[in-house]
């Protein structure tokens with residue numbers, strides 16, 4: 001019988017908690033290491049809709065990218081939405097596990113899956129290599145199969161990522177040719193300078209704010225530099241789930257442990273609609 005301890009051991013082989021940033025909160029959130037685990041649901045966010053999906057399917061474990069309690073807590077009372085989630089999971093024998101920045105910097109990690117989803121082929125290297133091991137790190141840099149107008153790369157990226165209300169936003173000349181591409185799953189503001197220094201033609205990430213994006217685009221149009229593509233945060237991290245699910249199940253299978261894994265299809269991006277997409281009143 002497979003246990004939560006088996007799944008956690010394998011997850012921590014793939015995504016070593018020691019790789020996580022010091023401010024992060026990764027690992028087991030709730031669950032008894034001795035409890036059986038047969039069905040594992042992978043999701044980006046530990047939210048009520050994902051718990052609904054896990055309970056409907058009969059999952060024993062949810063693996064999420066984002067932590068439930070990033071900044072710690074003094075209560076799990078069911079008086080808050082987070083406490084209610086913990087109660088529902090424990091009452092139904094569902095464990096919760098988080099692999100966050102340790103999955104971002106893993107090789108392969110979150111941005112490898114993102115890079116493949118938007119059409120990069122060939123070798124990928126970290127955009128910002130980890131100090132202790134340059135094979136790991138934040139973001140990835142790779143190439144498209146051939147020089148491509150930015151317009152076509154954006155279309156390819158939109159097809160490769162799951163649909164969200166906000167879709168993709170672009171800053172740059174749609175007709176310019178792009179070949180070298182940097183990507184970073186999740187909020188990539190802090191890597192703007194690194195992407196420029198890397199000499200790529202386009203940088204795709206999420207959660208870009210007006211001023212950094214505006215100044216970056218202005219510098220690129222006056223002095224040459226990357227175009228920007230801003231995607232929904234959830235959409236940039238979702239491609240990793242299938243990769244993690246595959247690696248976990250095959251790692252466990254190699255040890256004679258068979259589990260069933262599923263990737264959540266629930267769109268949990270914070271932004272659920274736009275005025276333009278609402279039906280007319």
Ligand SMILES: [Zn+2]
Nearest residue numbers: 186187233237
């Ligand atoms: Zn994220």
